[in-house]
Amino acid sequence: MSMDAQSVSEKLRSSGLLRTQGLIGGKWLDSYDNKTIKVNNPATGEIIADVACMGTKETNDAIASSYEAFTSWSRLTAGERSKVLRRWYDLLIAHKEELGQLITLEQGKPLKEAIGEVAYGASFIEYYAEEAKRVYGDIIPPNLSDRRLLVLKQPVGVVGAITPWNFPLAMITRKVGPALASGCTVVVKPSELTPLTALAAAELALQAGVPPGALNVVMGNAPEIGDALLTSPQVRKITFTGSTAVGKKLMAAAAPTVKKVSLELGGNAPSIVFDDADLDVAVKGTLAAKFRNSGQTCVCANRVLVQDGIYDKFAEAFSEAVQKLEVGDGFRDGTTQGPLINDAAVQKVETFVQDAVSKGAKIIIGGKRHSLGMTFYEPTVIRDVSDNMIMSKEEIFGPVAPLIRFKTEEDAIRIANDTIAGLAAYIFTNSVQRSWRVFEALEYGLVGVNEGLISTEVAPFGGVKQSGLGREGSKYGMDEYLEIKYVCLGDMNRH
Ligand code: ADP
Numbered sequence: 001m002s003m004d005a006q007s008v009s010e011k012l013r014s015s016g017l018l019r020t021q022g023l024i025g026g027k028w029l030d031s032y033d034n035k036t037i038k039v040n041n042p043a044t045g046e047i048i049a050d051v052a053c054m055g056t057k058e059t060n061d062a063i064a065s066s067y068e069a070f071t072s073w074s075r076l077t078a079g080e081r082s083k084v085l086r087r088w089y090d091l092l093i094a095h096k097e098e099l100g101q102l103i104t105l106e107q108g109k110p111l112k113e114a115i116g117e118v119a120y121g122a123s124f125i126e127y128y129a130e131e132a133k134r135v136y137g138d139i140i141p142p143n144l145s146d147r148r149l150l151v152l153k154q155p156v157g158v159v160g161a162i163t164p165w166n167f168p169l170a171m172i173t174r175k176v177g178p179a180l181a182s183g184c185t186v187v188v189k190p191s192e193l194t195p196l197t198a199l200a201a202a203e204l205a206l207q208a209g210v211p212p213g214a215l216n217v218v219m220g221n222a223p224e225i226g227d228a229l230l231t232s233p234q235v236r237k238i239t240f241t242g243s244t245a246v247g248k249k250l251m252a253a254a255a256p257t258v259k260k261v262s263l264e265l266g267g268n269a270p271s272i273v274f275d276d277a278d279l280d281v282a283v284k285g286t287l288a289a290k291f292r293n294s295g296q297t298c299v300c301a302n303r304v305l306v307q308d309g310i311y312d313k314f315a316e317a318f319s320e321a322v323q324k325l326e327v328g329d330g331f332r333d334g335t336t337q338g339p340l341i342n343d344a345a346v347q348k349v350e351t352f353v354q355d356a357v358s359k360g361a362k363i364i365i366g367g368k369r370h371s372l373g374m375t376f377y378e379p380t381v382i383r384d385v386s387d388n389m390i391m392s393k394e395e396i397f398g399p400v401a402p403l404i405r406f407k408t409e410e411d412a413i414r415i416a417n418d419t420i421a422g423l424a425a426y427i428f429t430n431s432v433q434r435s436w437r438v439f440e441a442l443e444y445g446l447v448g449v450n451e452g453l454i455s456t457e458v459a460p461f462g463g464v465k466q467s468g469l470g471r472e473g474s475k476y477g478m479d480e481y482l483e484i485k486y487v488c489l490g491d492m493n494r495h
Pocket of ligand 1: 162224225227
């Protein structure tokens with residue numbers, strides 16, 4: 001049943017899940033100078049809420065409360081922390097409809113996709129509730145007979161987590177899940193564009209028994225909050241998902257206090273379709289990889305590389321599939337493509353498309369703003385795109401699929417790797433030998449073979465080159481929040 005945004009936000013308000021204050025030391029607080037920022041629904045432009053606009057002072061208090069909470073939270077047994085996380089997971093799932101509605105309201109993605117994000121986001125909390133109990137150390141065979149050598153893994157301490165707007169829940173849970181599981185405490189700064197989902201998730205964390213200070217949420221003045229987190233010697237780790245430009249700034253600013261840093265930055269994902277691919281599988285996989293969240297994910301296919309022999313057939317079948325995508329308000333039944341996050345995002349897409357067309361690319365379908373107005377953009381396929389066009393170098397972050405022609409497997413690998421980014425890549429081929437050759441040669445952190453949707457909490461997610469540092473999800477994700485301590489016991493031969 002289609003719903004309207006107005007009645008959804010009224011219902012959410014009365015459910016107690018639409019919170020507007022920050023969370024510091026277990027208390028919901030306004031900003032100290034009572035400043036607020038507005039949160040908009042990108043599909044309608046309507047203001048959903050005024051939320052606290054916080055800065056340096058509030059962040060310093062959040063850090064202090066996290067630092068204090070670390071002593072007790074880190075000393076709980078893994079089993080005790082696990083139970084709290086499991087309760088949080090259960091509450092996130094119990095409220096998945098409301099959380100999904102919040103995501104659609106503030107981010108725009110279709111409700112079904114938003115509820116999918118809640119299940120995906122919650123899965124990190126469940127996974128790390130389980131993984132908490134598996135942080136094993138080591139006993140090392142000693143180098144001298146009177147010694148015993150041990151390795152302990154211990155939580156790094158207070159973590160600052162800075163997250164973007166495209167996955168308002170999942171980008172938080174994949175950081176906070178392993179952080180809390182390992183015994184760290186966290187100050188989260190969600191995007192100012194989508195703070196409401198973060199605040200609702202934090203409310204459910206309190207209900208689950210996450211103690212005051214173990215999880216704080218501050219939002220508002222991003223540079224001030226970032227500076228406070230980065231300059232504090234009490235914050236031992238920064239974990240960030242967002243643009244490459246901001247990620248580099250944060251990495252540099254983490255240097256004076258030598259913080260541990262995890263970065264998940266921009267991508268420029270190739271989807272490579274070989275002549276020997278199954279056409280239907282390649283169309284379905286590339287469609288999913290390109291148009292999820294209207295193209296606004298860092299693993300979205302940014303360049304579709306298609307081999308000579310299948311190029312025309314693929315272009316036709318893919319365009320037909322794109323034609324069937326339904327653009328509209330995320331609350332309307334049947335919508336598969338919501339709006340872009342804001343007008344700047346649409347202007348960027350327009351610039352990229354103009355640039356490509358001026359250099360000889362041809363639009364097959366789409367290529368302009370949608371008649372619905374606002375920030376809706378038509379799902380677009382462009383052919384004859386080449387490497388001198390901006391869209392083959394930079395992240396489009398919108399519903400535009402550029403088709404690039406290649407001749408040989410070597411060409412495909414060279415073009416695919418010719419970028420500073422290295423997050424996700426997709427290949428479509430029916431040859432097992434080719435798929436091994438190509439995925440081994442691709443300079444990427446994630447590769448999908450005959451599949452366009454590959455993210456899961458049980459597998460490591462992260463990039464190489466300038467796409468970032470570290471991995472999120474899976475058993476590897478836990479290491480990002482742990483320090484290794486070596487202990488040498490001497491004089492062990494004495495009776
Ligand atoms: P996006 O393109 O996803 O908006 P950004 O890198 O601009 O990418 O934003 C990702 C997150 O980083 C957001 O929470 C944003 O508020 C935050 N951010 C942006 N600039 C800074 C900064 N100077 N210091 C700390 N956080 C920042």
